[in-house]
Amino acid sequence: MKIAVCVKHVPDATVTKRIDPGTKRLDRSGEGALNPFDTQAVEEALRIKERDGDGEVVLVSMGPERALDSLRKALAMGADRAILVSDEQVAGSDLVATSRVLAAVLEREGADLVVFGQQGGDSDGAVLGAAVADRLRRPIISQVAELEIAGGKLKGKRQTEFGYDVIEAPLPAVVAVSDAINEPRYPSLKGIMGAKKKPQETLSVGDLGLEAGNLGEAGSRTSVLALNDPPARGDALKIEDDGSAAEKIADFLAERKLL
């Protein structure tokens, strides 16, 4: 089975995220990393391939050139090859424009299964999977915490506001996985060494036959109008445990008459 996994390069957790007031876009100049929520998507794809004993896991990403670092991390986990769409013309893409680009790559690849992570760590949308599924004209099962594949069908268990649904769909299909679906592996040293040599393709908008007017800011249908400070919060205290944290918490509780 051919499996495509959509992964995103996001600001590293140690970077204080900010929106650039000039461009009104997320400042991506700092250190980046593979979106943590996408490691479970990669892991799930690898497990399916390993269970089947054959198949291919292709990574698909849209982002700056440096997103290759994140793709290499996923290749080191065991994915077979990577495709990055990197082009000035896709910068500033919203959901509508991003889904168009990813769908174009996925259309070309024709995978049996497309896997998305739970959410972008920078966008918190959890929306892209369903948008891409509509463009690919394929069924979607989102937020899947348990996935079974047998007889050309996909069965996903996922949580809603009311408990757990079990949904079935025929392949080819799209899934977005919950971050509890599995425990992602760490890349082995061999995996890291091998990642560099795996096929990595960088595509431009032209390579995909897409029109620039439909992409990036021009192709987006939402806009950022202004940036404001959040409402002020009360005094917050942050301490590092030096062995006395429990005491300090107990004192804090006592002061507030919560003990």
Place this chain on the structure above:
Amino acid sequence: MIAVFLEHHEGELQKGALGVLAKAAQLGDEVAGVVLGSGVKDLAARAGRFGAAKVFVADDPALEAPLPQPRVDALAQLVHEQDVDTILFAVSVLSADVAAGLAARLDAGLNWDLVDLASDNGNLVGKRPALEDTVYVDVGWTGETRLAMFRPGTFDPVETGGEAEVIDLSPQFVDFSTQATMLEQAHAESEGPSIEDADVIVAGGRGLGSPENFSLVEALAKALGGAVAATRAVVDAGWYPYATQVGQTGKTVSPKLYIACGISGAIQHKVGMQGSGVVIAINKDPNAPIFEYADLGVVGDLNEIVPKLTQLVEQRK
């Protein structure tokens, strides 16, 4: 016209959706509700009491199960056939997939996680807290159709007691939309401990490392006379019952004290506990988002801190 997607479950219009309807009705123009399902005509009429002037109804067996894709077909048709330029959603697992699919189908802008919406001569401006709520972004739409999704619990329903004109839709479904089938559908489960009335909640997340380690938070909760709660990550993993989950797809709680142990503080968790009086977070990662909204943030190992704290609480109380 603004239309509001009215999600329903087991014969009840959902509170979140009715809240969005109330908000939309405040914006000035006439507001419509949209009810999609099977055997839902009666439900539709009820929306008039909450501010809808019109209710569009698609009553079709293909809409029986709460699956998103047939709903995208119905809403796309609504936009094409009726004078609807804006569709608002209260976020849910279902509505997120519907809104996103519809955005792609109509090439329409979708802004999500909104906490407010204002109309400036018909120009809509949404308010969106972003980047762990460290910045409040004013967002707009540039296309003809505008889609927006609101954070859970943002608006309360308002009973206006009006009556709505009910308008039938007969949606056509595209081939791929009806391929997914619901084998088992979630039912509101009432079993399990009730955490909504607790004054003190000690919550555990994946940082506990194993289901067995829930004994640490259970002991602290017991010492404080409180209840134990969990994140979706540990509920999805089967470590703790769904009834104890706090967040977007779990319970909304507002105890006097909320102690988060090994919880990163994702936005979907925050929306379930932001009404808490005092929040204490114990997390070994100094960059965890939970520290953005904890009154007392403790960077450290919960395995060390929680048992010690339990002991101290027992000694001092």
